[in-house]
Amino acid sequence: MMIYPTMELxxxxxxxxxxxxxxxxxxxxxxxxxTAKGFAASGAEWMHLTDFNAVRGEDTNAGLVEEIIRSVGIPVQLGGGMRSREQIEHWIDRGAGRVTVGTLAARDPALVAELAKQHPDQIVLAVDVWQGQVMTEGWRQSGAFQPQAYIEAFGDAPFAAIIITDIDSDMSDVEAQLGLIAGLAERAKAPVIASGVVRGVDDIARLKYIPNISGSLVGRALFRKTLTLAEALEVARPQSEPIAEFL
Incomplete structure (x- = not known):
């Protein structure tokens, strides 16, 4: 399972x-x-970066985001404010390894599915769930979509991944989050990345054995130091199966 150390700006x-x-x-x-360079130095293969100013329609962090992409040394999965084809392709051209799309996918699913085909392995669908509905506009507006139907509506669109966040139980009810994420992962065609569910090593250990969960964003736990990146990477690493000795 891939661990995506996560930074929010x-x-x-x-x-x-x-x-x-x-x-x-x-x-x-x-x-x-x-901090981003430290993620790479600790052995992370990817990082996830969200620009909250871009969610508000502001480009004040653009220079900093570009510097992180250029200097961190590992691919960056970038989210925040991807509201048009031009913005998505701008950041792909600037070196983002992947671009995460949420609001635009709800507004224009055909365009986002087309972009996924044009940019294989670079478009990630973000599905943020609040009280059983998909949220848009940076978690501020209900899209009136049920998450399972929403994911299934994209059919075989070749997303690099689907990030699922259960906002309703954000960090307060991990069992409920795992249930929702596991249920959606079972129906998803693309690999699922869990978000907001990791507080410590035990949460990673449980995620690791849920089918179709390919990774997890880990941010708050790293900053609060309830978990080190080295611990997260170690627990997420595949365990070698014992090999029987034949006499």
């Missing part, structure tokens, strides 16, 4: 949010570029 600073509330971020006094 607001006004040039690393932040974490409680249930997606942009008005009350937790600020972390760390250097974003050096």
């Amino acid at each position: 607001m006004n040039g600073r690393c932040v974490t949010l409680d249930k997606g509330r942009l008005d009350n971020p937790m600020l972390w006094h760390v250097d974003p570029v050096e």
Whole structure:
């Protein structure tokens, strides 16, 4: 299972949010570029980066995002404000390994499915769930879609992955999150990346054995130091099966 150490940016600073509330971020006094480089130095093969200013339609972090993409040394899966073909292709051209699309997928699913075909292994569908419905606009607006039907509506669109976040039980009811994510992963055609569910090594150990879960975003636990990246990577690593000795 792939671990995606996760960084969220607001006004040039690393932040974490409680249930997606942009008005009350937790600020972390760390250097974003050096923190990203630390992810790579610890052995991560990918990182995930979300630009919350871009969610608001602002480009104030664009230079910082480009610097992270150029300097971190591992592929960056980038999300936040991808509301048009032009924005998506802009960031692919700037070197983003993958681009995460949420709101645009709800508004224009045909376009996003087309982009997935044009950019194989680079378009990730974000499915954020609140009280049984898919949310858009950075978790601020209900899209009136049920998550299972929403995912199935994309058919065989060749997404690199589908990120599923259960906002309703964000970090407070991990069992409920695992149930929702496992159920959606069972029906998804693309590999699923779980989001918001990891508080410690036990959560990674449980995710690892859910079918079609290919990875997990891990952010808040790293910043709060309830988990180290080295621990997360070790637990997520496939275990070698014992080989019987024949006499």
